[in-house]
Amino acid sequence: MNNPKKIAGEKAASFIKDGMTVGLGTGSTAFFAIHKIGARVKEEGLKLKCIATSIESENLAKELNIPIFGFEEIKEIDITIDGADEVDKNFNLIKGGGGALLREKIIAYITKHYIIIVDETKHVESLGKFHLPVEVVQFGWQRTFDHLQNLGCEIKLREKNKEVFITDNGNYILDCNFKKIENPESLQTTIHNIPGVVECGLFINRTNTLIIGKPSGEIEVLENKG
Known part of the structure; x- marks a missing residue:
């Protein structure tokens, strides 16, 4: 059986291109994306500017030699990759299960393309089952x-x-x-x-791309046309 979080995170990392400014999310799914970004930096020599949504993710990025910058050097982010605790049919999110919701939202609001990665259990009809x-x-x-x-x-x-x-x-x-x-x-x-x-952990009208990983190994990529 495949790890849905891992395949979703690695798929999201494939959206990143050389020279981009990248926001690094927090949580168990973002963990895999950060590892894949680190591998691409090492293997492909990608030149990136990255900013993390938590101390935990920042420390992980530094361990993987991903270049980390602060807001004094970053005003706009090309792509942010982050997870969610729930995402509804309208691409609205509940986030903050890992406790980083404030920093995640600050990053989200200066991001041009916001990519959310989840396993299929997080994709719901309406929000609220997750506190x-x-x-x-x-x-x-x-x-x-x-x-x-x-x-x-x-x-x-x-x-x-x-x-x-x-x-x-x-x-x-x-x-x-x-x-x-x-x-x-x-x-x-x-x-x-x-x-x-x-x-609060409600993220409204932020998500551009939703990547859903499944145990079968299938990856579903949904684009928000709204």
């Missing part, structure tokens, strides 16, 4: 929790190794179970208007 991550400041997070709960969701403060999870930006994450998200764009606006919210 929506909301990054919040530590100050007053309990009241931010209350405001989010008033939207009709069940919430858990994210923990890791029995301690409160802290993002790369020093914030908390509240994982919100809406069960089914009927209108992602409206919900995103509502959540952003709550004091204390830094960012």
